[in-house]
Amino acid sequence: VTGLLFILAKITIEQITRFEVPPLEPNINQAIVLRLARYLRVLRKLKSMGFIKVFSNNLGDATGVTPAVVRKDLSAVSIQGHKRGGYQIDATLHTLERVLGKDERQEVVIVGCGKIGRALMSHPEFQREGIQIVAGFDINPNVQSPDAPIPILPMSALATFVHSRHIDVVVLTVPDNAATEVFDQVVAAGIPGVLNFTSIELKFPPTAKCRSGCVIHHVNIGLEIENLFYLVRTHRSASGEPTPAAVPSER
Amino acid sequence: VTGLLFILAKITIEQITRFEVPPLEPNINQAIVLRLARYLRVLRKLKSMGFIKVFSNNLGDATGVTPAVVRKDLSAVSIQGHKRGGYQIDATLHTLERVLGKDERQEVVIVGCGKIGRALMSHPEFQREGIQIVAGFDINPNVQSPDAPIPILPMSALATFVHSRHIDVVVLTVPDNAATEVFDQVVAAGIPGVLNFTSIELKFPPTAKCRSGCVIHHVNIGLEIENLFYLVRTHRSASGEPTPAAVPSER
């Protein structure tokens, strides 16, 4: 019986598993892009404070990386400083915005308008970053409201909406038990970018439709909290803090 | 007699505490812990499906890593398999739960009960992972409700609450403009673990109170969405297709 179970397990897992799409990269990888986005925010603040130029070690201090990394990152997107004068904030800022695509519209759609989904829809911070939530989608008729400023539409309207509005990025905030099903609908609609708030490990299938250009990011809050507990606990026991038991040396 | 009892009691407690503190090897880093947590979820599913054992390549397929990594990770926490029979799901699961601290209570508090904070408070998925939200805190009297099942208390009650309940982890969901101020209060209350939902780059100060045992994780939704746009755009231009509309189907 055990043998059978274990053969079944193998087959099932192999069938379920989907290929991972390799994110082809020039010489700018995701880690760099994330840092660039953080430099951009610091630069905006500095500009609003009236500063003109900035040194790599300033940006490093503000973002928690070494000056050498800042210089290397900026160099990777062809941003040049002046040998003793640092980087011009204004020019750097513009180049970063262009590289990161902040000059284009960033319209996203929320799929799954439960509590978290609706909370994100009214999240004011996005506007400041140029991200615009243009619609929500849900199967539940009770939350649908086609005439609201940000309309909440039925799931059936997803495909036509994202085509007509050229939506590229979707935020997936459905319950875990609906994750795979709804994700398949999102994939079928041709969406190449998904921010996954469920704790299901979704993956883009290796179909022709999104052969290499599809990306999914995961925001797994439960996993993050778990990890925090683990780290706090281990740090604590490493420094030998909470357990009052003394070292039994003498005796 | 009392003295003897006391000594016996002390020894017993020392033995118990020493036994309960898991023998954590120093070469376990955050990446490993995150993977372990994902193995754990897969194992739970497999167990609920009635499976008995699992191979490293199964776990690898299900979590998107190579079998060698799975074996190395499990080996790092002293989980041993059988040379040809793979890993016993039940035993592996128990060990992982102990190592990751899932057998202890994981009580967290929400600081900032705006839309996102309240959405997290009623998030059903946490319960399933053993994470319990025991209270919320907010300065706004309109959202305070001390008698609700999960009470929302004034910020002034934070310090005494976390002390009396021994809270270690806080979820910070306040508006960006209040982030640093509220974070300072959280630090002052002695909290060692923070999940930061604001887009402000908060850091624990190097004070004595939490000199090495403090951790902060960042969930920067705006940054994630930005990054998605960037990746989708670059992938698309790399593969040389300007619009995603052209899908080859039979007409």
Next chain:
DNA sequence: TAGATTGTTAATCGATTAACAATC
């Protein structure tokens, strides 16, 4: 035994860090 899988060691890869020449 033959085949399969673990556990671990060595090789590889990539990213970070350090160093320093160029130069303003």
Next chain:
DNA sequence: TAGATTGTTAATCGATTAACAATC
């Protein structure tokens, strides 16, 4: 000039991958 900062190259570090002996 003297001092400071960039841009890039080399050194280091760590994590992943490959390989394979052990062994069930």
